[in-house]
Amino acid sequence: MVKRIEVVAAIVQYGGNTLCVQRGPSKLDYIHEKIEFSGGKIEAGELGGQAIKRELREELQLNVDQADYFITVQHSYSDFYINLHAYLCPIDHRGIVLNEHVDASWLAIEELSSLGGAAADIPIVDKLIGIK
Numbered sequence: 001m002v003k004r005i006e007v008v009a010a011i012v013q014y015g016g017n018t019l020c021v022q023r024g025p026s027k028l029d030y031i032h033e034k035i036e037f038s039g040g041k042i043e044a045g046e047l048g049g050q051a052i053k054r055e056l057r058e059e060l061q062l063n064v065d066q067a068d069y070f071i072t073v074q075h076s077y078s079d080f081y082i083n084l085h086a087y088l089c090p091i092d093h094r095g096i097v098l099n100e101h102v103d104a105s106w107l108a109i110e111e112l113s114s115l116g117g118a119a120a121d122i123p124i125v126d127k128l129i130g131i132k
Helices: 048-060 109-114 118-130
Strands: 001-016 017-021 039-041 068-076 080-090 103-108
Touching: 001 048, 001 118, 017 109, 039 048, 048 080, 068 118, 080 118, 103 109, 109 118
Parallel strands: 001 080
Antiparallel strands: 001 017, 001 039, 017 103, 068 080
């Protein structure tokens, strides 16, 4: 049976731009240096909004007050299956610290589709730019 994982992704937005972060090198092709939205696994007993706030503190030293549910994406990788719950997280500054990623970019919505990011993020980007 394929492992199922519940994860969250933050669509961090400031001044009309959206934050994208880049993973470092990995032996796993589907995450190797991929551009993605910050986030991670939901821990036991956590709600999605709580998980996204925790992940942003851990990964970016970013405290957010607001995390509004946006979309859930179901995606199957070669060795596991995820339910990816995305949240809109507006912020009032761009101050972040990269604790787990190698790079970050603030992009306009229309620039997001050209990134070639993580496969599970594509439906999120499509909804953001109005394709779906």
